[in-house]
Amino acid sequence: MAYILSVFAVRNLLVLSLALNVSLILRVLLLHDSQDGSFNGFFFAEQKEEALATKITRLSSSVSPSSSSLTMAQGDEDRVINLDHGDPTMYESYWQKKGDETTVVIPGWQFMSYFSDATRLCWFLEPEFAKQIVRLHNVVGNAVTENRHIVVGTGSTQLFQAALYALSPCAEAEPISVVSAAPYYSSYPLITDCLKSRLYKWAGDARSFRENGPYIELVTSPNNPDGFARRSVVNGSEGILIHDLAYYWPQYTPISSPANYDLMLFTVSKSTGHAGMRIGWALVKDEDVARKMTKYIEINTIGVSKDSQVRAAKILKQLREAVQQSGLFSVSDFPPQLCMFLNRVFEPQPAFAWIKCEGDIEDCESFLRGKKILTRGGKHFGVSPKYVRISMLDRDKNYETFVRRLSTIRS
Amino acid sequence: MAYILSVFAVRNLLVLSLALNVSLILRVLLLHDSQDGSFNGFFFAEQKEEALATKITRLSSSVSPSSSSLTMAQGDEDRVINLDHGDPTMYESYWQKKGDETTVVIPGWQFMSYFSDATRLCWFLEPEFAKQIVRLHNVVGNAVTENRHIVVGTGSTQLFQAALYALSPCAEAEPISVVSAAPYYSSYPLITDCLKSRLYKWAGDARSFRENGPYIELVTSPNNPDGFARRSVVNGSEGILIHDLAYYWPQYTPISSPANYDLMLFTVSKSTGHAGMRIGWALVKDEDVARKMTKYIEINTIGVSKDSQVRAAKILKQLREAVQQSGLFSVSDFPPQLCMFLNRVFEPQPAFAWIKCEGDIEDCESFLRGKKILTRGGKHFGVSPKYVRISMLDRDKNYETFVRRLSTIRS
Known part of the structure; x- marks a missing residue:
């Protein structure tokens, strides 16, 4: 099962396998960490950004072979995780806080x-x-x-x-x-x-x-x-x-x-x-x-x-x-790299991770399905089956299970 | 304008011009009047039936040349009445009564x-x-x-x-x-x-x-x-x-x-x-x-x-x-003419009046449109343009205006 490691090791995830998205989101994480506490722009963006950044952090760290601190919830191992659809259930907790x-x-x-x-x-x-x-x-x-x-x-x-x-x-x-x-x-x-x-x-x-x-x-x-x-x-x-x-x-x-x-x-x-x-x-x-x-x-x-x-x-x-x-709405004379709404520079933080399997695995969707992780393969998007789309819009609980499971795929 | 009378006189409405629907509903009205007060079946049917029966009564009486007691609401004469769609707004008042x-x-x-x-x-x-x-x-x-x-x-x-x-x-x-x-x-x-x-x-x-x-x-x-x-x-x-x-x-x-x-x-x-x-x-x-x-x-x-x-x-x-x-629900061994649900015999009381223009008027929909009454002509239903469908699902107020306007179409 060594080839699995070669697909999902951190290096591959960040250097070879991922499309730009995940790494860009990691940059957002750094940006977010380094900023002065005054950021409170589009509240929704903030919420989303935090959630995505957290998910990506976990994704990149937990799939490392050295991450042994993860505990697997009992009975959760065999559950199918569906990250095929972009079902935006991650937003639920935000609206719950808004109350009545x-x-x-x-x-x-x-x-x-x-x-x-x-x-x-x-x-x-x-x-x-x-x-x-x-x-x-x-x-x-x-x-x-x-x-x-x-x-x-x-x-x-x-x-x-x-x-x-x-x-x-x-x-x-x-x-x-x-x-x-x-x-x-x-x-x-x-x-x-x-x-x-x-x-x-x-x-x-x-x-x-x-x-x-x-x-x-x-x-x-x-x-x-x-x-x-x-x-x-x-x-x-x-x-x-x-x-x-x-x-x-x-x-x-x-x-x-x-x-x-x-x-x-x-x-x-x-x-x-x-x-x-x-x-x-x-x-x-x-x-x-x-x-x-x-x-x-x-x-x-x-x-x-x-x-x-x-x-x-x-x-x-x-x-x-x-x-x-929020009081942070800004008017229109900023260069394009700047988000005119949030009034700061940031990179895209998409709703999906677009991942490429390197090496021998020709059909990444089938491979992941074998691990009970449902994604959507590249052929549906008009490109090679080496690619898959992973939704990052799911509830945190499901996402955590997904990350845990990836971490156990090793030789 | 005598030909208009020949189209909309009561005799034509009930004997020549109407499809079975309206006359059948009139029969329901009679049935309803003669019953012993104990009827309270499908509450919804009752409500609907009353409304339809009332509408039909007004329709058949008010278009008679002798009905001079009708008063026309001021400013209502020129308003377009749309009885083309079967928009079920007549049910509003029922649900209003149900409250919270x-x-x-x-x-x-x-x-x-x-x-x-x-x-x-x-x-x-x-x-x-x-x-x-x-x-x-x-x-x-x-x-x-x-x-x-x-x-x-x-x-x-x-x-x-x-x-x-x-x-x-x-x-x-x-x-x-x-x-x-x-x-x-x-x-x-x-x-x-x-x-x-x-x-x-x-x-x-x-x-x-x-x-x-x-x-x-x-x-x-x-x-x-x-x-x-x-x-x-x-x-x-x-x-x-x-x-x-x-x-x-x-x-x-x-x-x-x-x-x-x-x-x-x-x-x-x-x-x-x-x-x-x-x-x-x-x-x-x-x-x-x-x-x-x-x-x-x-x-x-x-x-x-x-x-x-x-x-x-x-x-x-x-x-x-x-x-x-309602306590009137009955089980299944009644002859087909009986409504098994209401446990009494009644004729269909459709949501639409299906009317045929007799005489020289070939396009009944256009004729009524000239009177600012919108209906849906027979050609849309695969038959002669002498027919029109009139919705009886509209709010009572609109229906009353329709009936009043018909009553004024005379020579």
Whole structure:
């Protein structure tokens, strides 16, 4: 079993095996340790950052063969640890501390109608939720909301499909190509080709896309799974861009400037951690596109849960208030390396560790599955199976078990 | 303007123009008046029935040229009345009376995970909601739940698409035909052909469907828009059935026996009136079909709002308790004309009035739109534009304005 050591020894983890993410987060840890106690910026970022930094510290130290002080919880050895999904349960403890301030109370007779505001372009968008979206973006400074239409969706997943529907040229005989630079979010190909639509089709890695004519390019920034900031890579003249900005929040990456694109997607799952709400939103410049996206959501699910929108509004409001009270919000003339929101330089601290297995192991996902650790392999993201994505959004308890188990994989 | 009178005079309304629905509801009114006060069955049905009966009484009397006692609210004459959608706001006043019993309270840290129960086939189904679905069906007796998988959806609209995805034969070169007997629910063709899928295609009226090979037939019973009880009509050997039972509740139709089909769809929108929750459920016999439906919903929206499921569970629980307290629940040996749940004979009382314009008016929807009354025309349901569907689920105030306005359409 010597080869296992060669995969998971600290040296490999930090020097060979890890993509940039983990080491960058370690740097954040150092930054965090060395700062004067005055940091209390985006409270949420702080919380997240601490948790991630702690996780990474444990990860890098505990997988060393010399770390013998770890105790294994009884009966925990055989439990499967699922770090495949980016399930943001690590945020639970934060919201627990907020207590009643974010509790929502809904009487039985409320929100019965299909309609939220029949006079609005997006007629199923709750006005209070729309208001809180605009106010939060304005405070955080991560997206331009002026002259944008807001379309609410059942998560940003539905909005992505609504965007494909809205942007596909109806008259074309051939489906429009949908591309994204690898490694790309593993669900994009599945979603795009799920119903074998004649409107659009998945066409793979944007970097190798050479066809003429119109295409749709997905730009995920910071990227899932590898955490890099991104721009569009195809150089075609007829490209239509969708910007998936799920992770463009200060707990994941420096906010260098307000994003100002034609079609931007955000989601509550990654901004506040409330994945179970199934709420996302799109900021859309073109009225006709916003109208078609609304039409898709009308046909697909006749709107979006009002209960969830109302609760999301309350959570976003609380987030914004805390952000404002921090007193650290800064205006806009800082160089790009600086997070304009936190007013300090820091490196990306992504939600996922993007790890490469060196040596003989060709399929890292299968290898880890043999150890009852579920991750998502590189092939789902359009790259080699030597890579895996490990979610760092899980509850601390699960993460601790994962780290303990890694530490026992040795000859 | 004499022709208008010929369309809307009472005689036409009741003898020529109306489909069976309205007259049947009038019979219910008589039945209701003549009963001995002891009736307090399905409280919900009672409420609904009263409201419908009242609406129909007003409709039939007020459009008579002799009804001059109506007063028109000032400034209300020009307001557009939208009776196009079946928006169940008439149920609001019922739930208002229930007060705090159906209020739901959700702390900010709850329901953050994507998962409800990872060990379950439908991993995003909240266990409490599943429990309440089974208990309500068992009390009302409108569907068999034994040996069924429950799949929750963002309304039954999403479940319909999940069913198409699950039932379409993957290997086929040609899309499978999807049919339903006209008049059919106007959204079926739109949903089916929205993304121009290569898996399935809308093939129109089931009664004229003659192709060989596999097909999917939608059976909506009671039917939207005309309220009739239905069975499948295509006689092919390779038919796969989807039963949309949104209106198979005692407030709409007698419950003759528990529905016992392979794939049955229900929705909170029509059972409790909470359309804004976007919650529906499917009862599915085949495990593989249930699994594929779950997969579709995972790809489409990564599950279903937990906030809505939790609230729906509370509302369904309240509904069931009230039903049980009524003490009128009866067991199963009654002839089909009897509602097994209410233990008395009654005729269907649908959620929509299905009206036909006689005489020269070829496009009844356009004609009524000219009077600022929005309805949904027959062509959307696969039949002649002489028909329109009028929602009777609106708030009483809007319905009153509608009735008043009809009464003024005269020469």
